[in-house]
Amino acid sequence: MTDHLPHLLADLAAPGQPDRLYKALDQATAELVGHKLFTLLYADGQDVARVYSSRPAEYPVSGRKTMGETPWGNLVLKGRQPFLGRDREGIRWAFFDHQLIESMGLGSVINIPVLYDGETIGTMNLLDVEHHYRDEHVAPLARLSPLLVPAFLQARAVARSKT
Template sequence: MDLESAARASAHGQAVDPDVLLEASERLCDALHRCDDPAAALAHIDAARLALLGPGLLTVNVDATKPQDPPGEIHLLRAWTSDPLAYPVGGRKRKLRTPWTEQLLVRGEVFIGEGEASLAAAFDDAALIASLGLRGVINVPLMNGGRPRATFNVLGTRAQWQPHEIAAVRLLALVARHFILRLASTLEVADFAGSVRDR
């Protein structure tokens, strides 16, 4: 089974063939070993995501909250995307305190969203997500200094995630963490390394 066939199988909730997993892992390790550009590294990581999980979307948001922002608001800046037409780099979101923001952006816990109702409860742009054929999300917080500084967001066409898929996304997020924090440091995000929501 090649990587394209594996992606189709994974889109239907089937386990990835161990040989395909090995091939995708080796490709990613070889690519990242020689990669110094964060955006290019994320493109390689997204290729592994596609091979392992099938069709979907990968975005990366960084915390752009500033000390002068109103208490209870969290500001996010999109730093990378696999779909620049629907979700362009530079897009900003203002989030108020909700169960989703508390879990992901305050406590730094992974969020698993399955099905349209779950996505609608968490996201203002649920209609756009649905229009792209996406029915589930895994948001992984990336920690720095003990607090969430960015999120690694994978959306897929399945309405329910398998445990091995969640584990794969969490591992890819850890692989991406170094590159994402480097990318964030190059963006015009005020005091990214030290600003946090203490409220």
């Protein structure tokens, strides 16, 4: 398995943030474990807000949804634990928009919490066909999530300055 970290760190240091990093993570995660949908969301209270989507027609940037008071929110946002949904039942357990997800041919998911100062400040999300993801896919993705801390802190600060 290729070590993507040196290239991602170089992308993080280069101009054009945060889009440059988002696109580099999209590509790196596709090479590491594969995905048909890659999204990045920062946490804002009980809501999560999308800052990147590999399929913006179906999941547009700036889309928001309330996820805090859900079983998924308790696990990922409050519990700071990754979520691995291997099949459609996992998708249905986690997401109220499961019909859209399934209509896109997606049936498995990995959600990686992005942690900073003891809290989940966002998530990195990969979806693919049913049974695509396995336990061994989680750790390599979790290793990359700290790279998102500066971008998510900035996104939260910008959103809060507008209210």
